[in-house]
Amino acid sequence: MFWNLRALLVLALLAIAGVQPAFAQTDDSVDVPEAPHTNTTTLEDILARQRGEAVERTNRTSDYDASAQAQGILGTLGGTSDSLMWEDMRFNTANITTQANGPATNVLMQDGGMKWLSWRAGPLRTYGGYLLLGTIAVLGLFYLLRGRIRVSGGLSGIRIERFKPVERLAHWVLAGSFILLALTGLISLFGRVAIIPLFGHEVNSILAIGSKWIHNNVSWAFMLALILVFVFWVIHNIPARADVVWLMKGGGLFSKNSHPPAWKFNAGQKLIFWAVIILGVSVSVSGLSLLFPFQMPLFAATFEKINMLGIPGLVGLNPLPTVLEPHVEMQYAQLWHAIVSFLMMAVIIAHIYIGTLGMEGAYDAMGSGNVDLQWAKEHHNLWVEEMEAKGKVPKASVSAAE
Numbered sequence: 491m492f493w494n495l496r497a498l499l500v501l502a503l504l505a506i507a508g509v510q511p512a513f514a515q516t517d518d519s520v521d522v523p524e525a526p527h528t529n530t531t532t533l534e535d536i537l538a539r540q541r542g543e544a545v546e547r548t549n550r551t552s553d554y555d556a557s558a559q560a561q562g563i564l565g566t567l568g569g570t571s572d573s574l575m576w577e578d579m580r581f582n583t584a585n586i587t588t589q590a591n592g593p594a595t596n597v598l599m600q601d602g603g604m605k606w607l608s609w610r611a612g613p614l615r616t617y618g619g620y621l622l623l624g625t626i627a628v629l630g631l632f633y634l635l636r637g638r639i640r641v642s643g644g645l646s647g648i649r650i651e652r653f654k655p656v657e658r659l660a661h662w663v664l665a666g667s668f669i670l671l672a673l674t675g676l677i678s679l680f681g682r683v684a685i686i687p688l689f690g691h692e693v694n695s696i697l698a699i700g701s702k703w704i705h706n707n708v709s710w711a712f713m714l715a716l717i718l719v720f721v722f723w724v725i726h727n728i729p730a731r732a733d734v735v736w737l738m739k740g741g742g743l744f745s746k747n748s749h750p751p752a753w754k755f756n757a758g759q760k761l762i763f764w765a766v767i768i769l770g771v772s773v774s775v776s777g778l779s780l781l782f783p784f785q786m787p788l789f790a791a792t793f794e795k796i797n798m799l800g801i802p803g804l805v806g807l808n809p810l811p812t813v814l815e816p817h818v819e820m821q822y823a824q825l826w827h828a829i830v831s832f833l834m835m836a837v838i839i840a841h842i843y844i845g846t847l848g849m850e851g852a853y854d855a856m857g858s859g860n861v862d863l864q865w866a867k868e869h870h871n872l873w874v875e876e877m878e879a880k881g882k883v884p885k886a887s888v889s890a891a892e
Contacts, residue, residue: 541608593784594816606821614825615679618832625836629843639849641865642747649860650874650883652754657722658859664715664766665838670708672835674701679828709777716770723763726754732872733757754873762841769834776827780820789822790814 578584579599586596653661677685677697685694735750736757742748750756755763779786793810796802802809814822845852851865863883866874877883 541604597815597817600815600817602815602818602821606825609825610679610828614828615683618828619680621832621836622839625839629840629848633843633848636744638847639743641850641862641868642749643864643868645851645862646864648863650863650866650877651859652855652861652866653859655859658856660715660718660722661856663711664719667708667712667715668834668838670704671712672831672838674705674708675828675831677701678705706781709774709781712770713774716767716774720767723755727760727763729757729760733760749868749871751872752870753876754870756870758844762837765837766834769830769837773827773830773834776823776830779823780827783820784816787814787816787819789819789826 575584576599579586580601584598586598588595678701681694681698685697730753732751732753733756736752739745739748739750741756741758742750775786776788779788790812793814794812797809797812845856851862854861854865863874874883
């Protein structure tokens with residue numbers, strides 16, 4: 491009897507032991523679905539980002555949430571994966587909170603910088619350098635073929651005021667500040683490839699830090715002078731009928747003793763004026779966007795207007811992106827700032843050439859403010875006639891010149 495009871499007890503214990511796992515598996519188990527396949531860390535994906543190519547988040551978003559279901563099994567962290575967390579940060583889908591209260595402080599990762607870096611170190615530096623060197627080469631060739639443009643009638647020795655002191659002050663502030671901005675900008679862009687190989691990292695670091703300080707502070711003088719120059723001279727730079735004749739004759743630059751009619755500013759000077767104003771405003775606005783990071787987004791709204799006009803479709807391109815991350819806005823602003831600066835530098839190089847080495851008597855206009863009367867008659871005859879009618883050319887000077 492005793493042995494029968496012991497046998498029944500053993501059988502009962504074995505039955506309970508066999509059933510217990512079944513109960514635990516039936517009642518407490520969680521049917522965890524298989525996570526979607528991702529390829530965020532493949533070598534091809536990493537290399538594509540380094541080349542600046544856009545990497546789409548294919549099969550990376552779903553309703554799958556293993557962390558809540560697996561919390562009981564895996565503990566507090568549940569099914570959270572570090573790779574998924576960093577992926578969310580990279581694609582800006584993570585719920586980020588930071589102690590910093592500035593703009594764009596919740597962006598912890600963005601891969602648009604690779605494309606910006608490749609553009610800055612590649613096409614921007616390459617074609618910008620070619621533009622400046624090409625401009626200098628063309629002007630050098632022009633000087634060899636044409637020589638200096640002389641006053642064909644000879645200098646009369648009689649002077650006439652062309653620009654007032656306040657006008658020349660505005661011009662020289664604009665010119666001086668632009669030269670400083672151009673030099674410091676070129677140091678920032680070409681320092682790694684030009685200064686470091688020749689003088690080393692320490693010299694480049696000193697120049698880069700100094701250039702940044704000069705660039706940021708001198709920019710205010712440039713913008714103020716740009717406004718003054720526009721106010722002083724816009725009335726004289728409105729296109730006129732005589733400008734068409736001047737352009738058709740090439741301004742007399744390619745033939746001797748050819749002096750097409752012109753007012754105070756000829757057509758060539760008007761083109762330079764409007765190029766400086768338009769490019770100067772553009773480089774100033776983009777510069778302000780860089781001086782105040784993330785405060786002045788420019789390109790999302792601009793791209794939206796361009797898309798509305800249908801311009802991308804006309805040239806066979808897809809619509810431009812209209813939703814840009816803050817850092818991408820800054821990258822576009824820096825690239826645009828540099829591109830416009832290169833164009834403006836090319837224009838100013840040509841302006842400096844014709845105002846100094848290229849033409850006799852031209853520098854006096856901004857040097858002393860007074861020019862030779864014969865020079866003025868050959869290059870700005872309509873303006874001289876206007877001054878004579880207003881009595882601003884002494885009669886003795888007029889008769890002597892005649």
